[in-house]
Amino acid sequence: MTSPSVGFLGGGMMASSLIGGFLKSGAVAQAAMSVAEPVPPLREKHAAAGLFTSADNLEVARRADVIFLAVKPDVIPDVLRQIASTVGQAKLIVSIAAGVSLQALQAQLQPGARVIRVMPNLPCLVGECAAGFCRGAHATAADSKLVGGLLGTVGRAEEVPEKLMDAVTGLSGSGPAYGFLMVEAMADAGVRMGLPRPIATTLAAQTLRGAATMVLAGGKHPGELKDMVCSPGGTTIAGVEALEYRGFRAAAIAAVVAATTRSAELRAAAENPKAKL
Ligand SMILES: NC(=O)c1ccc[n+]([C@@H]2O[C@H](COP(=O)([O-])OP(=O)(O)OC[C@H]3O[C@@H](n4cnc5c(N)ncnc54)[C@H](OP(=O)(O)O)[C@@H]3O)[C@@H](O)[C@H]2O)c1
Incomplete structure (x- = not known):
């Protein structure tokens, strides 16, 4: 070519x-x-x-x-x-x-x-x-x-x-901030549990990268991959329970919905400058 x-x-x-x-x-x-x-x-x-x-x-x-x-x-x-x-x-x-x-x-x-x-x-x-x-x-x-x-x-x-570009904005456009927040929060938790900050940040970021790489490798649904690392009565399912109890999944969905809605509002305002932001 x-x-x-x-x-x-x-x-x-x-x-x-x-x-x-x-x-x-x-x-x-x-x-x-x-x-x-x-x-x-x-x-x-x-x-x-x-x-x-x-x-x-x-x-x-x-x-x-x-x-x-x-x-x-x-x-x-x-x-x-x-x-x-x-x-x-x-x-x-x-x-x-x-x-x-x-x-x-x-x-x-x-x-x-x-x-x-x-x-x-x-x-x-x-x-x-x-x-x-x-x-x-x-x-x-x-x-x-x-x-x-x-x-x-x-x-x-x-x-x-094109009608889905606001959703793209809400998910992947704004998404890096959600990832940064998750890395920072996991690193905070590592520090709370005694890890030095640089080690905690590296482990948190690399963990999310590894998880994302496995999803992108294809073949397995994210839920199936999650099940693979949750052994009965083990540490990971205890962590997952804590996340679910605090509405992690609902919070992630709400973040993308809010950013998508905001993208649509900003677009409407740009197309009609008299519209209220
Ligand atoms: N950065 C992101 O994460 C991101 C994500 C999604 C989309 N985007 C989009 O990507 C676009 C570029 O963003 P960026 O972060 O790369 O911005 P940037 O670093 O500011 O680059 C834009 C460049 O264009 C130059 N420029 C200004 N007026 C020009 C003209 N008339 N003709 C030719 N060049 C001109 C600017 O010079 P001056 O500095 O003199 O103005 C600047 O060097 C934006 O439209 C943004 O919405 C960015």
Whole structure:
């Protein structure tokens, strides 16, 4: 397969992580990657890595077949205004801007523009992204396959209908915070029971990573894996009982529901600025 030419508009944190994954995996050749970024030190960082860089979004958009919008959501209209004339239907636009709808993106481009919207999450920075993405009216199954493959170089990506993007935001978008809280709480417990803090934190984080890795390895339902480690009358079922007694499962569900609801509220407010937050 020939490497697609990929351009990033915005060369900040998220862009740097995605670029690193795409290049390392060989999904995109170095010569086919370009970055538009207004901040000189960031531009120089990408240039030092051998990438074509520019301060001009249009210049990068012209070079690329696949254009990633990696700027903050409030900058998106400006950037689209700059590149709309060159985009047409031949190029694929991939937005990672949180909460900016396909409709809003498409409305600022020429009719028939191919657009994909991605919701990545923070562990993208360490190559462990959990992303949801959805495709616009004119993006094709091949476009989805291409974007899913690229995102797969920095973690896992699942395609969903756009109406489920708030749920993706509530689960995996906000989810790292729930994981951090769980690690911190387990580490606190370790300290309470006498473990030194650094050891407790490492053991807690690695334990959650190990559990997640086993689930992702597939083949077994999380409940089945939990049953496997709960021996009759043992330590683990005593711990599980304590969690269930305090509503752990209900709390986790409520967290995702609350974040999904908030995502929908913020989106509605952005679409109708007069709506109450
Ligand atoms: N970080 C996350 O965990 C996360 C998670 C999900 C989604 N996202 C989304 O990812 C996008 C990027 O986030 P980030 O954390 O990577 O932000 P970031 O580090 O601030 O990167 C954005 C970069 O774009 C530059 N920029 C500003 N205006 C520009 C323009 N007109 N043309 C080209 N570049 C421009 C910014 O420069 P200045 O610094 O000068 O503004 C900055 O260097 C956001 O839309 C965010 O919603 C982020």
